[in-house]
Amino acid sequence: AxxxxxxxxxxxxxxxxxxxxxxxxxxxxxxxxxxxxxERVAGGRTPEMVLVDLTVEERRKGFTYLSDPLKAAMEETFRRNGQVILFLNRRGWATVLLCHTCRTSLKCPRCEVSLTLHRRVNRVLCHYCGHEEAPPAACPDCSTRLRPLGFGTEKVEDEVRRVFSGVNVARMDSDTMSARGAHATVLDAFAAGDVHVLVGTQMIAKGLDFPNALLVGVICGDSALFLPDYRAAERTFQLVAQVAGRTGRGPKGGRVVVQAYDPQHNAIRMGISQDFVAFSRGELKQRAELGYPPFGRLVRVVVQGKDLDEVRARGRELGERLMGRAVRQPAKPIVTESLLPGMEVLAEPVVKPGAGQIAGVVLLGPAPAPIPRIDERHRWHLVAKCETDAAVDEVLSRLRGQVAPKKDLRVLVDVDPLSML
Ligand SMILES: [Zn+2]
Ligand SMILES: [Zn+2]
Incomplete structure:
Protein backbone atom coordinates (compact mmCIF):
# COMPACT_ATOMS: atom_id res chain seq x y z
CA ALA A 1 0.00 0.00 0.00
CA GLU A 39 -8.73 9.29 23.57
CA ARG A 40 -10.53 5.98 23.51
CA VAL A 41 -13.49 5.42 21.18
CA ALA A 42 -17.02 6.59 21.98
CA GLY A 43 -16.37 7.83 25.48
CA GLY A 44 -15.13 4.46 26.67
CA ARG A 45 -13.17 4.45 29.89
CA THR A 46 -9.70 3.05 30.40
CA PRO A 47 -10.27 -0.42 31.83
CA GLU A 48 -9.21 -1.47 35.29
CA MET A 49 -6.12 -3.72 35.16
CA VAL A 50 -5.36 -6.77 37.28
CA LEU A 51 -2.08 -8.66 36.99
CA VAL A 52 -1.89 -12.27 38.17
CA ASP A 53 1.45 -14.00 38.78
CA LEU A 54 1.09 -17.56 37.47
CA THR A 55 4.20 -18.78 39.30
CA VAL A 56 2.43 -17.95 42.59
CA GLU A 57 -0.98 -19.23 41.48
CA GLU A 58 0.46 -22.52 40.25
CA ARG A 59 1.53 -23.42 43.79
CA ARG A 60 -2.04 -23.19 45.09
CA LYS A 61 -3.90 -26.43 45.64
CA GLY A 62 -6.36 -27.26 42.88
CA PHE A 63 -4.89 -24.64 40.56
CA THR A 64 -6.26 -24.52 37.05
CA TYR A 65 -5.56 -21.90 34.44
CA LEU A 66 -8.54 -19.97 35.71
CA SER A 67 -6.86 -18.36 38.73
CA ASP A 68 -8.85 -17.23 41.76
CA PRO A 69 -8.67 -13.51 40.83
CA LEU A 70 -9.86 -14.33 37.30
CA LYS A 71 -12.72 -16.50 38.56
CA ALA A 72 -13.80 -13.77 41.00
CA ALA A 73 -13.75 -11.19 38.19
CA MET A 74 -15.81 -13.52 35.98
CA GLU A 75 -18.40 -14.05 38.72
CA GLU A 76 -18.76 -10.34 39.24
CA THR A 77 -19.09 -9.75 35.51
CA PHE A 78 -21.88 -12.33 35.26
CA ARG A 79 -23.67 -10.63 38.17
CA ARG A 80 -23.59 -7.37 36.21
CA ASN A 81 -24.92 -9.26 33.16
CA GLY A 82 -21.68 -8.56 31.38
CA GLN A 83 -19.82 -10.83 28.99
CA VAL A 84 -16.31 -12.25 29.16
CA ILE A 85 -13.61 -12.71 26.54
CA LEU A 86 -10.85 -15.20 27.41
CA PHE A 87 -7.75 -15.15 25.28
CA LEU A 88 -5.12 -17.85 24.86
CA ASN A 89 -2.78 -18.13 21.93
CA ARG A 90 -2.69 -21.94 21.91
CA ARG A 91 -5.26 -24.33 20.61
CA GLY A 92 -5.93 -27.89 21.65
CA TRP A 93 -6.50 -29.39 25.09
CA ALA A 94 -3.04 -30.30 26.39
CA THR A 95 0.08 -28.99 24.69
CA VAL A 96 2.27 -31.82 25.99
CA LEU A 97 1.85 -35.49 26.90
CA LEU A 98 4.60 -36.16 29.40
CA CYS A 99 6.23 -39.43 30.46
CA HIS A 100 7.53 -39.05 34.00
CA THR A 101 9.82 -42.05 33.71
CA CYS A 102 11.61 -40.97 30.51
CA ARG A 103 11.16 -37.27 31.37
CA THR A 104 10.24 -36.59 27.76
CA SER A 105 7.07 -35.64 25.98
CA LEU A 106 5.39 -37.45 23.13
CA LYS A 107 7.04 -36.07 19.98
CA CYS A 108 5.98 -35.92 16.38
CA PRO A 109 7.81 -38.69 14.51
CA ARG A 110 8.60 -36.24 11.70
CA CYS A 111 9.43 -33.08 13.70
CA GLU A 112 11.32 -32.06 16.81
CA VAL A 113 8.13 -30.76 18.46
CA SER A 114 5.65 -32.11 21.02
CA LEU A 115 2.30 -33.37 19.86
CA THR A 116 -0.80 -31.51 21.06
CA LEU A 117 -3.76 -33.42 22.45
CA HIS A 118 -7.09 -32.42 20.90
CA ARG A 119 -9.82 -34.03 22.98
CA ARG A 120 -12.87 -33.20 20.88
CA VAL A 121 -11.53 -35.22 17.97
CA ASN A 122 -9.53 -37.50 20.29
CA ARG A 123 -6.29 -37.16 18.32
CA VAL A 124 -2.78 -35.96 18.97
CA LEU A 125 -1.71 -33.48 16.29
CA CYS A 126 1.52 -31.92 15.10
CA HIS A 127 0.92 -28.21 14.47
CA TYR A 128 3.92 -28.06 12.12
CA CYS A 129 3.58 -30.95 9.65
CA GLY A 130 -0.02 -32.04 10.18
CA HIS A 131 0.88 -35.51 11.46
CA GLU A 132 -1.91 -37.01 13.57
CA GLU A 133 -2.58 -40.23 15.43
CA ALA A 134 -4.78 -41.70 18.14
CA PRO A 135 -3.53 -40.62 21.57
CA PRO A 136 -1.41 -43.47 22.96
CA ALA A 137 -2.43 -44.53 26.46
CA ALA A 138 1.17 -45.07 27.48
CA CYS A 139 4.71 -43.98 26.65
CA PRO A 140 5.86 -45.85 23.51
CA ASP A 141 9.30 -46.39 25.10
CA CYS A 142 8.56 -47.50 28.65
CA SER A 143 4.77 -48.01 28.88
CA THR A 144 4.34 -45.47 31.69
CA ARG A 145 0.98 -43.73 31.55
CA LEU A 146 1.32 -40.34 29.82
CA ARG A 147 0.24 -37.22 31.69
CA PRO A 148 -1.38 -34.36 29.80
CA LEU A 149 0.26 -31.03 30.67
CA GLY A 150 -0.03 -27.50 29.37
CA PHE A 151 -3.25 -25.97 28.22
CA GLY A 152 -4.94 -24.81 25.08
CA THR A 153 -8.24 -23.13 24.26
CA GLU A 154 -10.13 -26.47 24.44
CA LYS A 155 -9.11 -26.95 28.05
CA VAL A 156 -10.02 -23.36 28.96
CA GLU A 157 -13.46 -23.91 27.44
CA ASP A 158 -13.93 -27.10 29.50
CA GLU A 159 -12.73 -25.38 32.65
CA VAL A 160 -15.21 -22.51 32.25
CA ARG A 161 -18.05 -25.04 31.84
CA ARG A 162 -16.90 -26.98 34.90
CA VAL A 163 -16.61 -23.92 37.16
CA PHE A 164 -19.63 -21.93 35.94
CA SER A 165 -22.55 -24.22 35.22
CA GLY A 166 -25.28 -22.69 33.11
CA VAL A 167 -22.91 -20.30 31.38
CA ASN A 168 -22.82 -20.44 27.58
CA VAL A 169 -19.29 -20.77 26.22
CA ALA A 170 -18.16 -20.51 22.61
CA ARG A 171 -14.66 -21.11 21.30
CA MET A 172 -13.04 -19.40 18.33
CA ASP A 173 -9.85 -20.92 16.99
CA SER A 174 -8.83 -22.55 13.74
CA ASP A 175 -10.23 -25.89 15.00
CA THR A 176 -13.78 -24.58 15.44
CA MET A 177 -13.76 -21.97 12.68
CA SER A 178 -13.05 -24.13 9.64
CA ALA A 179 -16.70 -24.23 8.48
CA ARG A 180 -17.89 -21.35 6.31
CA GLY A 181 -19.84 -18.75 8.24
CA ALA A 182 -18.79 -20.20 11.61
CA HIS A 183 -16.99 -16.96 12.44
CA ALA A 184 -20.05 -14.75 11.90
CA THR A 185 -22.37 -17.20 13.70
CA VAL A 186 -20.32 -17.09 16.90
CA LEU A 187 -19.81 -13.33 16.80
CA ASP A 188 -23.53 -12.74 16.19
CA ALA A 189 -24.40 -14.98 19.14
CA PHE A 190 -21.92 -13.07 21.31
CA ALA A 191 -23.29 -9.71 20.15
CA ALA A 192 -26.84 -10.89 20.91
CA GLY A 193 -25.79 -11.92 24.41
CA ASP A 194 -26.56 -15.62 23.86
CA VAL A 195 -22.92 -16.48 24.48
CA HIS A 196 -21.58 -15.37 27.85
CA VAL A 197 -17.96 -16.37 27.47
CA LEU A 198 -15.93 -16.27 24.27
CA VAL A 199 -12.69 -18.26 24.37
CA GLY A 200 -10.27 -17.81 21.51
CA THR A 201 -6.83 -17.46 19.98
CA GLN A 202 -5.41 -14.41 18.17
CA MET A 203 -8.54 -14.60 16.03
CA ILE A 204 -10.30 -12.61 18.77
CA ALA A 205 -7.40 -10.32 19.68
CA LYS A 206 -8.06 -7.56 17.19
CA GLY A 207 -10.90 -5.37 16.11
CA LEU A 208 -13.82 -6.90 18.00
CA ASP A 209 -16.05 -4.22 19.51
CA PHE A 210 -18.57 -5.43 22.09
CA PRO A 211 -19.59 -2.76 24.62
CA ASN A 212 -20.96 -5.44 26.96
CA ALA A 213 -17.66 -7.35 27.11
CA LEU A 214 -16.87 -6.06 30.58
CA LEU A 215 -14.03 -8.45 31.25
CA VAL A 216 -11.09 -9.64 29.20
CA GLY A 217 -8.99 -12.42 30.66
CA VAL A 218 -5.58 -13.22 29.20
CA ILE A 219 -4.86 -16.79 30.26
CA CYS A 220 -1.11 -16.62 29.65
CA GLY A 221 0.09 -13.22 28.50
CA ASP A 222 3.72 -14.19 28.08
CA SER A 223 3.38 -17.52 26.28
CA ALA A 224 5.31 -16.04 23.34
CA LEU A 225 7.76 -13.98 25.40
CA PHE A 226 10.42 -16.64 25.75
CA LEU A 227 10.64 -17.66 22.10
CA PRO A 228 14.13 -17.16 20.66
CA ASP A 229 13.05 -14.27 18.45
CA TYR A 230 14.23 -10.68 18.82
CA ARG A 231 10.63 -9.52 18.38
CA ALA A 232 9.22 -11.71 21.18
CA ALA A 233 8.75 -8.74 23.53
CA GLU A 234 7.24 -6.56 20.82
CA ARG A 235 4.75 -9.26 19.84
CA THR A 236 3.84 -9.87 23.47
CA PHE A 237 3.26 -6.16 24.00
CA GLN A 238 1.09 -5.89 20.88
CA LEU A 239 -0.98 -8.89 21.82
CA VAL A 240 -1.62 -7.80 25.40
CA ALA A 241 -2.38 -4.22 24.31
CA GLN A 242 -4.76 -5.40 21.59
CA VAL A 243 -6.58 -7.83 23.84
CA ALA A 244 -6.80 -5.21 26.59
CA GLY A 245 -8.42 -2.95 24.02
CA ARG A 246 -11.34 -5.41 23.66
CA THR A 247 -12.92 -4.11 26.85
CA GLY A 248 -13.76 -0.68 28.20
CA ARG A 249 -15.44 0.11 24.89
CA GLY A 250 -18.79 1.07 26.38
CA PRO A 251 -20.12 3.32 29.14
CA LYS A 252 -19.98 0.48 31.69
CA GLY A 253 -16.18 0.46 31.49
CA GLY A 254 -14.29 -2.77 31.75
CA ARG A 255 -11.67 -4.83 33.44
CA VAL A 256 -8.65 -6.72 32.17
CA VAL A 257 -7.08 -9.64 34.04
CA VAL A 258 -3.70 -10.67 32.66
CA GLN A 259 -2.12 -13.87 33.95
CA ALA A 260 1.59 -14.23 33.25
CA TYR A 261 4.70 -16.01 34.49
CA ASP A 262 6.67 -12.75 34.40
CA PRO A 263 4.01 -10.11 35.08
CA GLN A 264 6.63 -7.43 35.79
CA HIS A 265 8.07 -7.64 32.29
CA ASN A 266 7.76 -4.34 30.40
CA ALA A 267 5.88 -6.01 27.56
CA ILE A 268 3.15 -7.12 29.99
CA ARG A 269 3.01 -4.08 32.27
CA MET A 270 3.04 -1.54 29.46
CA GLY A 271 0.88 -3.78 27.28
CA ILE A 272 -2.04 -3.69 29.68
CA SER A 273 -1.76 0.07 30.08
CA GLN A 274 -1.36 0.25 26.29
CA ASP A 275 1.59 2.57 26.82
CA PHE A 276 3.31 2.14 23.50
CA VAL A 277 5.55 5.18 23.92
CA ALA A 278 7.13 3.90 27.13
CA PHE A 279 7.48 0.38 25.78
CA SER A 280 9.09 1.47 22.53
CA ARG A 281 11.63 3.63 24.34
CA GLY A 282 13.21 0.70 26.19
CA GLU A 283 12.84 -1.73 23.34
CA LEU A 284 14.34 0.59 20.71
CA LYS A 285 17.31 1.33 22.96
CA GLN A 286 18.13 -2.36 23.17
CA ARG A 287 17.65 -2.90 19.44
CA ALA A 288 19.93 0.06 18.69
CA GLU A 289 22.66 -1.25 20.98
CA LEU A 290 22.63 -4.66 19.33
CA GLY A 291 22.02 -3.49 15.77
CA TYR A 292 18.63 -5.12 15.22
CA PRO A 293 15.83 -3.69 13.06
CA PRO A 294 14.87 -0.89 12.70
CA PHE A 295 18.57 0.04 13.23
CA GLY A 296 19.89 -2.59 10.88
CA ARG A 297 18.56 -5.33 8.67
CA LEU A 298 18.65 -9.10 8.90
CA VAL A 299 19.22 -11.74 6.28
CA ARG A 300 18.32 -15.20 7.51
CA VAL A 301 19.55 -18.33 5.75
CA VAL A 302 17.95 -21.68 6.60
CA VAL A 303 19.49 -24.95 5.43
CA GLN A 304 17.19 -27.97 5.43
CA GLY A 305 17.84 -31.60 4.63
CA LYS A 306 17.37 -35.16 5.77
CA ASP A 307 21.03 -35.79 6.55
CA LEU A 308 22.15 -33.83 9.60
CA ASP A 309 25.86 -33.93 8.71
CA GLU A 310 25.17 -32.54 5.25
CA VAL A 311 22.97 -29.80 6.67
CA ARG A 312 25.66 -28.80 9.16
CA ALA A 313 28.40 -28.84 6.51
CA ARG A 314 26.33 -26.75 4.11
CA GLY A 315 25.56 -24.22 6.85
CA ARG A 316 29.25 -23.87 7.56
CA GLU A 317 30.09 -23.55 3.87
CA LEU A 318 27.58 -20.71 3.50
CA GLY A 319 28.95 -19.08 6.64
CA GLU A 320 32.44 -19.13 5.14
CA ARG A 321 31.13 -17.68 1.90
CA LEU A 322 29.59 -14.78 3.83
CA MET A 323 32.65 -14.26 6.03
CA GLY A 324 35.03 -14.53 3.11
CA ARG A 325 37.22 -16.96 5.05
CA ALA A 326 37.20 -20.21 6.96
CA VAL A 327 35.08 -20.05 10.08
CA ARG A 328 35.98 -21.98 13.15
CA GLN A 329 33.12 -23.07 15.37
CA PRO A 330 34.12 -21.51 18.70
CA ALA A 331 34.04 -23.71 21.78
CA LYS A 332 32.09 -21.00 23.56
CA PRO A 333 29.99 -18.20 22.08
CA ILE A 334 32.17 -15.15 21.53
CA VAL A 335 29.37 -12.71 22.26
CA THR A 336 26.14 -13.58 23.99
CA GLU A 337 23.29 -12.35 21.83
CA SER A 338 20.46 -11.68 24.23
CA LEU A 339 17.99 -11.05 21.41
CA LEU A 340 18.54 -14.36 19.60
CA PRO A 341 19.40 -16.95 22.23
CA GLY A 342 21.20 -20.02 20.92
CA MET A 343 23.01 -18.22 18.11
CA GLU A 344 26.71 -17.66 18.36
CA VAL A 345 28.60 -14.75 16.95
CA LEU A 346 31.44 -16.12 14.88
CA ALA A 347 33.36 -12.91 14.52
CA GLU A 348 33.41 -9.36 15.79
CA PRO A 349 31.86 -6.76 13.48
CA VAL A 350 34.16 -5.88 10.64
CA VAL A 351 34.88 -2.17 10.63
CA LYS A 352 37.15 -2.09 7.61
CA PRO A 353 36.58 -4.80 5.05
CA GLY A 354 39.55 -7.13 5.21
CA ALA A 355 40.24 -10.08 2.98
CA GLY A 356 36.85 -10.93 1.54
CA GLN A 357 34.85 -9.71 4.52
CA ILE A 358 31.77 -7.55 4.18
CA ALA A 359 31.79 -4.23 6.01
CA GLY A 360 28.97 -3.75 8.49
CA VAL A 361 27.95 -7.40 8.74
CA VAL A 362 27.86 -9.53 11.87
CA LEU A 363 27.21 -13.18 11.22
CA LEU A 364 25.31 -15.26 13.78
CA GLY A 365 25.53 -19.01 13.50
CA PRO A 366 25.49 -21.42 11.79
CA ALA A 367 23.48 -23.04 14.56
CA PRO A 368 20.53 -25.42 14.84
CA ALA A 369 17.27 -23.54 14.25
CA PRO A 370 14.97 -23.21 17.30
CA ILE A 371 12.82 -25.93 15.74
CA PRO A 372 15.66 -28.23 14.66
CA ARG A 373 13.57 -30.65 12.60
CA ILE A 374 10.30 -30.23 10.68
CA ASP A 375 8.73 -32.82 8.39
CA GLU A 376 11.79 -35.10 8.56
CA ARG A 377 14.19 -32.31 7.59
CA HIS A 378 16.91 -31.06 9.89
CA ARG A 379 17.23 -27.29 10.01
CA TRP A 380 20.26 -25.09 10.63
CA HIS A 381 20.29 -21.37 10.22
CA LEU A 382 22.55 -18.34 9.89
CA VAL A 383 21.60 -14.73 10.46
CA ALA A 384 23.58 -11.87 8.93
CA LYS A 385 23.02 -8.62 10.80
CA CYS A 386 23.60 -5.85 8.29
CA GLU A 387 24.22 -2.21 9.17
CA THR A 388 23.32 -0.88 5.73
CA ASP A 389 21.30 -1.74 2.62
CA ALA A 390 24.60 -2.05 0.76
CA ALA A 391 25.67 -4.76 3.19
CA VAL A 392 22.37 -6.59 2.56
CA ASP A 393 23.01 -6.40 -1.19
CA GLU A 394 26.51 -7.80 -0.79
CA VAL A 395 25.26 -10.66 1.39
CA LEU A 396 22.59 -11.49 -1.18
CA SER A 397 25.04 -11.36 -4.05
CA ARG A 398 27.28 -13.86 -2.26
CA LEU A 399 24.31 -16.15 -1.77
CA ARG A 400 23.29 -15.93 -5.42
CA GLY A 401 23.54 -19.32 -7.06
CA GLN A 402 23.64 -21.01 -3.65
CA VAL A 403 19.92 -21.54 -3.22
CA ALA A 404 19.46 -24.15 -5.95
CA PRO A 405 18.68 -27.47 -4.24
CA LYS A 406 21.65 -29.84 -4.09
CA LYS A 407 20.66 -33.48 -3.68
CA ASP A 408 18.11 -33.21 -0.92
CA LEU A 409 19.48 -30.01 0.63
CA ARG A 410 17.46 -26.81 0.46
CA VAL A 411 18.67 -23.30 1.22
CA LEU A 412 16.11 -20.63 2.00
CA VAL A 413 17.09 -16.96 2.15
CA ASP A 414 14.80 -14.52 3.91
CA VAL A 415 15.46 -10.77 4.08
CA ASP A 416 13.95 -9.07 7.15
CA PRO A 417 12.32 -12.37 8.19
CA LEU A 418 9.02 -12.40 10.04
CA SER A 419 9.81 -15.66 11.80
CA MET A 420 13.07 -16.72 13.41
CA LEU A 421 11.92 -20.23 14.40
ZN1 LIG B 1 8.52 -43.30 28.97
ZN1 LIG C 1 5.29 -32.92 12.73
Missing part, protein backbone atom coordinates in the same frame (compact mmCIF):
# COMPACT_ATOMS: atom_id res chain seq x y z
CA UNK A 2 2.87 2.34 0.88
CA UNK A 3 4.55 1.64 -2.45
CA UNK A 4 1.31 2.23 -4.37
CA UNK A 5 0.72 5.54 -2.64
CA UNK A 6 4.26 6.61 -3.48
CA UNK A 7 3.65 5.92 -7.16
CA UNK A 8 0.41 7.95 -7.20
CA UNK A 9 1.80 10.57 -4.83
CA UNK A 10 -0.97 9.98 -2.29
CA UNK A 11 -0.86 10.06 1.50
CA UNK A 12 -1.15 6.86 3.51
CA UNK A 13 -2.68 6.76 6.97
CA UNK A 14 -1.34 3.90 9.09
CA UNK A 15 -3.87 3.64 11.90
CA UNK A 16 -3.14 1.53 14.98
CA UNK A 17 -2.82 1.62 18.74
CA UNK A 18 0.14 -0.73 18.50
CA UNK A 19 2.43 0.28 15.62
CA UNK A 20 5.40 -1.86 14.69
CA UNK A 21 8.68 -0.54 16.04
CA UNK A 22 9.85 -0.06 12.45
CA UNK A 23 6.92 2.24 11.60
CA UNK A 24 7.26 4.03 14.93
CA UNK A 25 10.93 4.72 14.35
CA UNK A 26 10.12 6.14 10.91
CA UNK A 27 7.57 8.46 12.52
CA UNK A 28 10.09 9.49 15.19
CA UNK A 29 12.75 10.30 12.64
CA UNK A 30 10.33 12.34 10.54
CA UNK A 31 10.03 9.90 7.66
CA UNK A 32 6.36 9.56 8.57
CA UNK A 33 4.18 12.21 10.20
CA UNK A 34 2.75 11.18 13.54
CA UNK A 35 -0.87 11.98 14.46
CA UNK A 36 -1.83 10.90 17.98
CA UNK A 37 -5.38 10.10 19.11
CA UNK A 38 -4.99 9.65 22.85
Missing amino acids: IERARLSNAAVVLGTATPSLEAWQRAQTGLYDLVSLP
